[in-house]
Structures are given as structure tokens and as C-alpha cells.
Amino acid sequence: MKPLRMTALAALAAAxxxxxxxxxxxxxxxxxxxxxxxxxxxxxxDGFQLALDMAGAxxxxxxxxxxxxxxxxxxxxxxxMIQSERADILTGIIWSNLAMAVVPSTxxxxxxxxxxxxxxxALAGANCHPNYFNVAWQNDMLHEGAGAYxxxxxxxxxxxxxxxxxxxxxxxxxxxxxxTGNLAGELFTQVGQTDYAxxxxxxxxxxxxxxxxxxxxxxGISFMRQYEQSGLDLPIVSAAFTFSxxxxxxxxxxxxxxxxxxxxxxxxxxxxxxxxxxxxxxAYGRTPSLYASQGFDTANLILSAAAKADxxxxxxxxxxxxxxxxxxxxxxxxxxxxxxxxxxxYIREVVEVDGEITNRIVGVAFxxxxxxxxxxxxx
Amino acid sequence: MTLALVLEQLxxxxxxxxxxxxxxxxxxxxxxxxxLINLAHGSLYMIGAxxxxxxxxxxxxxWLGLMAGIAAAAxxxxxxxxxxxxxxxxxDHLDQVLATFALILILSEGVRMVFGPFPLYLNVxxxxxxxVSLGIVDYSLYRLALIGFGLAVALGLWALxxxxxxxxxxxxxxxxREMIAALGVNIRALYTIVFALGAGLAGLAGALVGAIxxxxxxxxxxxxxxxxxxxxxxxxxxxxxxxxxxxLVGVIDTMGRFLLPRFFATFMDTSQAMGVGAALAxxxxxxxxxxxxxxxxxxxxxxxx
Numbered sequence: 001m002k003p004l005r006m007t008a009l010a011a012l013a014a015a016x017x018x019x020x021x022x023x024x025x026x027x028x029x030x031x032x033x034x035x036x037x038x039x040x041x042x043x044x045x046d047g048f049q050l051a052l053d054m055a056g057a058x059x060x061x062x063x064x065x066x067x068x069x070x071x072x073x074x075x076x077x078x079x080x081m082i083q084s085e086r087a088d089i090l091t092g093i094i095w096s097n098l099a100m101a102v103v104p105s106t107x108x109x110x111x112x113x114x115x116x117x118x119x120x121x122a123l124a125g126a127n128c129h130p131n132y133f134n135v136a137w138q139n140d141m142l143h144e145g146a147g148a149y150x151x152x153x154x155x156x157x158x159x160x161x162x163x164x165x166x167x168x169x170x171x172x173x174x175x176x177x178x179x180t181g182n183l184a185g186e187l188f189t190q191v192g193q194t195d196y197a198x199x200x201x202x203x204x205x206x207x208x209x210x211x212x213x214x215x216x217x218x219x220g221i222s223f224m225r226q227y228e229q230s231g232l233d234l235p236i237v238s239a240a241f242t243f244s245x246x247x248x249x250x251x252x253x254x255x256x257x258x259x260x261x262x263x264x265x266x267x268x269x270x271x272x273x274x275x276x277x278x279x280x281x282x283a284y285g286r287t288p289s290l291y292a293s294q295g296f297d298t299a300n301l302i303l304s305a306a307a308k309a310d311x312x313x314x315x316x317x318x319x320x321x322x323x324x325x326x327x328x329x330x331x332x333x334x335x336x337x338x339x340x341x342x343x344x345x346y347i348r349e350v351v352e353v354d355g356e357i358t359n360r361i362v363g364v365a366f367x368x369x370x371x372x373x374x375x376x377x378x379x
Numbered sequence: 380m381t382l383a384l385v386l387e388q389l390x391x392x393x394x395x396x397x398x399x400x401x402x403x404x405x406x407x408x409x410x411x412x413x414x415l416i417n418l419a420h421g422s423l424y425m426i427g428a429x430x431x432x433x434x435x436x437x438x439x440x441x442w443l444g445l446m447a448g449i450a451a452a453a454x455x456x457x458x459x460x461x462x463x464x465x466x467x468x469x470x471d472h473l474d475q476v477l478a479t480f481a482l483i484l485i486l487s488e489g490v491r492m493v494f495g496p497f498p499l500y501l502n503v504x505x506x507x508x509x510x511v512s513l514g515i516v517d518y519s520l521y522r523l524a525l526i527g528f529g530l531a532v533a534l535g536l537w538a539l540x541x542x543x544x545x546x547x548x549x550x551x552x553x554x555x556r557e558m559i560a561a562l563g564v565n566i567r568a569l570y571t572i573v574f575a576l577g578a579g580l581a582g583l584a585g586a587l588v589g590a591i592x593x594x595x596x597x598x599x600x601x602x603x604x605x606x607x608x609x610x611x612x613x614x615x616x617x618x619x620x621x622x623x624x625x626x627l628v629g630v631i632d633t634m635g636r637f638l639l640p641r642f643f644a645t646f647m648d649t650s651q652a653m654g655v656g657a658a659l660a661x662x663x664x665x666x667x668x669x670x671x672x673x674x675x676x677x678x679x680x681x682x683x684x
Contacts, residue, residue, distance in 0.1 A: 034487065035597035038496040164657045172650070186649055187640070188657035192601060194592045197391035197522065198636045205384040218593035221498055225591045229503055229519045231510030250498040250593060286497075 024059045025311045027302065028081030029092035030074050030102065033066035036192055036218030039246035040094045040291045041066070044116050046284055047295030048091070054279060055303050063087065069094075069192075071101040078102045082111055088311040089114060091298055094291070096120040096139060096167035097191075107131035110314055112321070116298040117291060120166045121173075124340050125373035131314075133321055134340045135301055136294040137263055138371035139167045140174030142239035145261030145345035145365035146212060147178030150237045152363075153259070156181040158237075159208035161199060163219065164188035171214035171239065177372070184208035189219075196223045200230045210234055216241040221250045228254035240264075240359075243350050245289035248357045255350045255357065263341070264293045264330040265348050267360045273329040287358055293329050300326040338374035345369050383516040388637045389630065394522045396629020397529025401584035402602055403609040403621040404536060405577025411616025411682050412552040412573050413468055416475045419459065419482035420581055420606065421599025426486070427452040427582025428589030428598060429494055432501035441504035445586050452582020453575045455486075460574035465567070483600070491596045498595040525587055532580065533622055540618060549573060553616060553682060608664055612671045614678030623679055628664050635663040 029048065032041035045064055052060060063085050067074040074093065081087040089112040093099045099118035106113050107129040115123075119138040123129075150158060160175055160183060162168035168188060176183070184206040187199055203211060211234050215223050220242035227236075240262030243255055266277050266287055276296055280288040288296075305311075305320035324335055334342045345366040348359035406420050427448035435444025463482065467475045503521045510517040540546035548569055551559040560566040585599065592598070609628050613620025640656025647655065671679060 033496065034491070035600075036498075036593060036595050038491075038596060039498065042496045164654060164661075169654075183649075186653050188653045189636075190657070190661050194588075194598070194601065195391075195395055197394070197519075198388055198633045201384055201387040201391060202637065204387070205381060218498055218595045218598075221593035221595075222591070225503075225593075226519075229508065229510075229521050229591060231517050231519065246497060247593075250500045252500050252502060 024061070025089060025302065025306055026061045026063065026085055026087045028078070028085055028087035028090045029062060029064045030067050030077045030081070030090065030098075031064065031092035032069045032094045033064075034068050037069045037094055037216070039289075040117070040217055041092070043246055043289045043291040044092060044094065044295035044298075047280065047288060047292035048116070048299040049295075050276075050280055050283055050292075051296045051299030051303070053283070055300070057299075057303055060302070060306070064092070067093070067098060069098070071098050074098040074102050075105075078106055082106065082109060087111065089302060091116055092295075093118050095165070096170070097165045099123065100166060103132055104129070112311075112314075112317070114298050114301065114321075116294040118167065119340065119371075121170050121371075121373045122166070124338050124371050125376035128338045128374075128377035128379050130318060130339075130379055132339060133301075133335075135298045136341070137343070138340045138373060139170035140177070140373070141343075141369060141371055142241070142261045142263065142345060143171045143174030143212075143214060144178050144369070145347065146237050146239050146259075147175040148365045149259060149261060149347050149363070150175075150179050150181070150210060150212065153210070153235070153237065155179075155210035155235070155237070157184045157207065157209045158182075158212050159184045159187075159203045159206050159210070159234075160212040161187040161189060161203075162214040163191045163193065165191050167216075168214060175212050179212075189215075191219075193219060194222045196226050199223075200227060200232060203234070204230070204232055208234060211236045213238050213242055216244075217247065221247050224251045224254045235259075240290050240348065243348075243359065244291065245287050245358060246291065248350065248359075252357065253352070256352060258350045259362070260348050260350070260359070261345050261365050262290055262348050262359070263343050263345055264290045265346060265359050265361045267358075268330065268346075270329070270331050272327040273331075276329045287356065297326070297328050297330070297333075300328075336370040336374050338371075338377035338379065340371055340374065342368055342370045386513075387516045387518060388633055390516075390518055390522070390526070392630035392633035393626065394526050394529070394629070395633055396626040397526055397533070398584050398588055399602070399605055399609055399629055400529055400622055400625035401532060401580050401587075402606040403613070403625055404533075404618055405580040406606050407610040407613070407616055407618060407621045408549070408573055409577045410610070412549055412556075413464075413570055414556070415464060415467060416472050416479065417464070417577075418476060418479040418603065419486060420577070421603030422483050422486035422490075423452045423456055423578040423581040424585035424599040424602055425490060425596065426455050427585030428501070428594045429490055429499065430582075431586035431589055432499040432594045433494070435501055436499070441502070441590070444501070445583070448586030448589075449579050449582045452585070453579035456578020456581075457571050457575040459578075460571045464574060465570070468570075487596050494596075496596065498593045501589045501594050503590045521591060528583075528587060532583070536580075536618060545569075545572070605664070608668050610678075612668055612678055614675075614680040614682055616682030617678070617680040620678055620680035620682070627667065631667055632660075632664050635660040639663075 304326035309316035430451040431444040431448030434447035613624030643652035
């Protein structure tokens with residue numbers, strides 16, 4: 001696939017006049033810009049770019065390439081970005097199986113990896129690394145929120161389902177860690193699956209009183225469209241991925257009323273977020289998804305560290321990253337010792353506002369939540 | 380496990396198989412008549428779905444969208460045949476694969492430039508929403524309609540090929556390309572028509588399936604792989620083979636996804652059984668293909684004896 005290349009080299013001419021920026025940084029973004037997961041990657045990229053534009057950032061060179069959701073391609077791109085682009089920081093990967101393929105070898109080469117999305121449990125636990133920071137969440141976190149909220153809603157017998165890849169396993173484990181009811185059934189589907197008739201039939205036959213799903217991107221659209229036509233009407237509880245702004249317009253009214261757990265929501269009321277949502281709508285003409293917010297935060301984290309240290313001095317830059325001296329659009333943000341966030345997990349409901357299907361916050365699942373895998377991290 | 384569940388899964392398998400048939404029929408026709416491997420067949424499926432979604436969205440009428448989807452895919456097929464494919468008949472299969480793979484990239488990028496990277500909304504027509512009772516099981520009316528569509532198209536295709544003059548030419552083209560050209564049949568026009576016909580069928584499948592799946596760039600490639608499995612199992616070039624192969628793949632895939640995890644759960648821990656079952660179920664149709672190739676290397680219904 002011909003790589004899509006975007007270089008944001010801000011104001012070359014002015015660079016010599018401005019000495020506020022401590023360093024020149026090359027950021028390599030490997031993300032999914034084609035296929036069923038394209039919406040997620042596009043939002044991460046656009047959120048990231050928006051943060052650079054809003055800060056008027058100079059001296060940051062952003063190189064974006066499409067991984068087409070293929071691990072082997074992502075590995076090749078990472079090598080190229082490190083070897084020929086001389087990237088100091090890699091970021092952008094959406095899918096946990098791609099992150100597992102790229103991150104360990106990247107951080108071992110003394111390159112920073114800042115994850116704007118994928119947070120596989122292995123990288124939060126035994127394989128944690130000083131050069132690996134996850135700005136979004138560890139995979140289990142939001143699903144744990146969904147499990148806790150399912151208890152609150154009084155569900156007794158849930159049918160749970162996720163794709164068969166690292167994030168899918170993390171999702172089901174996260175949900176089960178907090179859900180106290182019974183499981184009417186548990187299913188793994190294929191990554192990128194488009195037909196869920198066989199699964200819906202099993203849900204129908206299982207006698208479940210509720211459904212938990214983790215189906216990001218196009219998978220969620222397909223499931224919800226088919227679920228709507230199946231005549232089944234069980235309540236669905238989920239994490240933000242399956243009911244995010246990138247797919248809600250395509251799912252339509254079928255998603256209304258679904259509760260989903262998220263660390264961020266477009267209606268989150270803090271000054272940074274209000275400004276971000278307005279600027280994103282202005283720049284791209286659509287409402288941002290949580291992926292966009294994560295891209296935006298990742299860029300701001302890099303900017304905050306770049307103001308304090310030279311990226312070539314890895315130890316100093318790492319220390320600056322650990323300070324997390326930036327204003328996250330999700331509100332309070334702090335690192336756990338495994339360099340994954342400690343954060344509030346909200347419950348959102350899918351609603352229609354002024355003709356647009358979107359999310360609004362209706363509750364809180366956890367106040368200061370951190371992942372369980374950090375215990376296995378010896379750093 | 381009840382009878383109702385098994386029946387529902389069988390219907391799901393048949394419905395999936397019939398949609399695969401719409402895809403594979405075009406693919407196998409093009410290969411049978413012109414000896415061409417067309418990897419871009421999935422892109423025509425995508426074009427059908429996108430045009431259907433766009434027109435249905437603008438007009439509010441699904442059927443209008445469906446017509447537009449079929450027409451656009453057929454027109455794109457005819458155009459592609461005249462501009463690109465025509466130059467490839469005399470080349471070997473590797474050149475054809477290269478050129479049609481390039482077409483996938485161009486068409487995917489083109490669709491993304493026109494419609495953007497986010498999936499489109501396409502809803503089921505209001506007349507076909509909800510479920511219908513089939514005695515022991517309530518089944519989605521739209522999926523039942525898809526079964527009806529698939530059977531009607533299969534019947535129409537059979538009539539076209541066995542009863543009409545065009546059908547005679549197609550069959551003649553399958554058995555001896557040079558000879559029918561020598562007999563004065565306009566072979567170039569025939570090729571364009573067959574290609575457009577296959578493209579239209581792919582567009583029809585894309586538009587029909589788009590209403591219950593995600594209308595997104597690249598949606599055709601997974602289906603294309605399955606369609607190739609179908610025509611290899613059925614015998615390349617044979618419409619009857621495509622039908623049997625599609626139903627086999629549809630039913631075996633669906634039943635595998637349904638039964639294998641249950642089978643492993645009888646002697647394994649549930650989570651583990653689900654993982655192993657799902658992994659094995661995704662391999663099942665390829666195992667079937669390998670088996671068929673061992674015993675019938677030319678497929679179940681070889682087109683050229």
C-alpha cells in the first residue's frame with residue numbers, strides 16, 4: 001500500500017528566530033488509515049495534528065504512515081521510521097496486535113513509544129518499559145467500568161463477546177473482573193468479522209438478560225445493524241470503542257440508549273475539552289471521537305516534555321514525560337508506576353442532540369482507576 | 380441446544396452462502412469465459428454498497444439506491460474492462476493479478492477520496508424491517524429476503540445461460556474462445572457484457588449486504604477471499620459449482636463458528652474452549668478447500684470436464 005505521507009514542518013523560516021523550543025523532534029506516526037479501522041486512525045492523526053497546530057508548535061516533524069491494520073506492515077514502517085527518518089518518538093498504533101509487534105523492539109532501540117490507543121495487558125505488566133508510555137488507557141480499564149456499571153444496572157446474566165485478539169481477551173477479562181452476575185455465554189469472533197448472524201442466534205438462545213460487546217470500528221457497525229434487525233431487544237453495555245463518534249453516524253438510531261464506559265466524552269465540561277471540541281469541529285467539520293482526544297493528549301504530552309528537555313537526552317526527556325505537565329482534555333491525569341494513566345472512568349449514554357447521535361455523561365464508574373497489570377511491572 | 384437454534388443457524392448459513400454466490404458467480408464467469416483472474420471484483424462490491432448508501436441516503440429510498448448500486452458497479456465494470464482488462468487477456472495470470480491488484484488500490488483510494496474514510500449509513504428498507512415467525516423460530520425478515528434475492532438471481536442466471544442467445548455465446552466462449560471469434564461473434568462486446576454482468580452481481584451483493592453491515596472502504600477484500608475459496612471448491616468457471624461451493628462455505632462456516640466452541644467446551648474450560656473453537660472455526664473453510672483439492676483437484680464441478 002502506497003504510504004500516505006504528511007509532513008508537518010511548522011514555520012521553517014521562523015525557526016531560527018525562535019529559541020523557546022528546546023529541541024527538534026521527529027515523531028513517526030504509524031496508524032490505520034485504510035480499511036475497516038480507518039476512522040480510528042484518522043481521528044488519532046487529526047487530533048494529534050490539531051494539538052500541534054493550536055500550539056503553533058515549531059521544531060516538531062510529524063511523519064504519518066498507514067499500517068492498513070497489518071502487523072507485518074507496521075513492523076516494516078517502524079523500522080523505516082527509526083532507520084531512515086531517524087524518529088525519536090513513535091506513536092499512533094490503534095490495534096493491540098500491531099502494538100505487540102512494534103512496541104517491544106522499538107523501545108529496546110532507545111526510541112520512545114507513546115501509545116494514543118492500544119494498551120495490551122502484556123505491555124502494562126511484565127513487559128513494561130521505561131520508554132513506553134500509554135496516554136490512553138490499559139485495555140482492561142474501560143471494560144472494567146462497563147462490568148462495574150452492569151452490576152449497578154442490576155444485570156444478572158450477561159452474554160459477553162469480543163474479537164479474538166489481545167485487546168479482545170483483555171476486554172472480556174476486564175469485564176469479568178468486576179461483573180458479579182452469571183455469564184449466559186462467552187464468545188470470541190474474528191477480527192474484522194462482518195456477519196454476526198451466528199452469534200446473535202446464540203445470544204437469543206442463551207437466555208441472557210443483557211449483552212456486553214467489544215467490537216471497535218466497522219465490526220461494531222455490522223453487529224449493531226444486524227442486532228437491530230434480529231428482533232432481539234436486550235440491553236447492551238459496553239466500553240466507548242463500540243459506541244464512539246467515528247461509527248455512531250453509521251450505526252444510527254440503533255445505538256440510542258446504550259451505556260458505555262469511557263475516560264472521555266465530547267460533553268466533558270472542562271476548559272481544555274470545550275476548547276478542543278470546538279477547535280476540532282471547526283477544523284474538520286465533525287465531532288471528535290475518544291480516539292481524537294487521545295491523539296490530542298499525546299501531542300500535548302510531547303509538547304510539554306519538549307519544552308523542558310532535549311529529546312536527544314533520553315533520560316532528561318523521559319523525566320519530562322513522567323511529569324505529565326500538560327492539560328489533558330479528560331481532566332485529571334497522572335501516571336501509575338507502569339506509565340499508564342490513573343484516571344476517572346465515566347459512564348456515557350448514546351443520545352441524539354440536535355439531530356446528531358453522540359454520547360453524554362450520565363455517571364461515574366471509578367474515580368481514580370488504575371490497571372491491575374502494573375503489579376507485574378518491575379521498572 | 381434447541382432445534383430452533385440449529386434451524387436459525389442453518390438459515391444464517393444459507394443466507395451467507397447465497398450472498399457469497401452473488402460474488403462468486405461473477406468471478407467464476409469472468410474466469411471461465413475470459414480466463415482472467417480479477418482481484419478487483421471486491422472493489423466492485425464496494426462500489427455497489429457505497430453508491431447504494433449514497434443514493435438511498437439522498438433520496439430516502441433504498442430500492443432506488445439498490446438500482447444505483449447495481450448500475451454503478453456494472454458501469455464501472457464495463458469501463459474497467461474496456462480500459463484495463465482488455466489488454467490483459469493475452470497475458471499470463473501473474474500480470475493479471477498485478478494489474479487487478481493495482482485496481483483494488485486505485486478504487487479503494489478513489490472511493491475514500493469521494494466518500495471519506497468514515498463508514499456510511501445504509502438502513503434496511505422499511506418494508507423489510509423486523510422479524511417474521513417461521514413456526515419455531517423468529518427470523519430477520521431482511522435476511523429471509525436476502526435468501527429470496529439470492530435464489531431469484533441464481534434462477535435468473537441459470538435461465539440466462541441455458542435459454543438465451545447470450546447464454547449460448549457465453550457457454551461457447553467457455554469451451555473455445557478462438558472458435559466463437561472465428562464464427563463471427565463479436566467477442567470484444569461479449570467480454571464487456573460478461574464483465575459488466577459479473578460486476579453488476581457484485582454490486583448487487585454489496586448493496587444488499589451493506590444494509591446490515593458496515594459500508595466502508597476495503598469491505599470487498601474479505602468477501603473476495605471467500606469468493607475465491609468458493610470457486611476453487613466449486614470448480615473454476617462453473618456457475619453450478621459456484622452455487623454448491625457458496626452454500627457449502629456458508630453453511631460450514633456458520634455451523635463451525637456455532638458448534639466448534641461448544642464441542643471444545645464439553646472437555647475444556649469455557650474461555651479456553653471459546654478461543655480454540657473460534658480459531659479453528661476460522662480455518663474450517665480453508666481445510667474444506669484443501670480436502671476438496673486433494674480428492675477433486677479441479678473442484679467439485681470442473682467446467683472443462
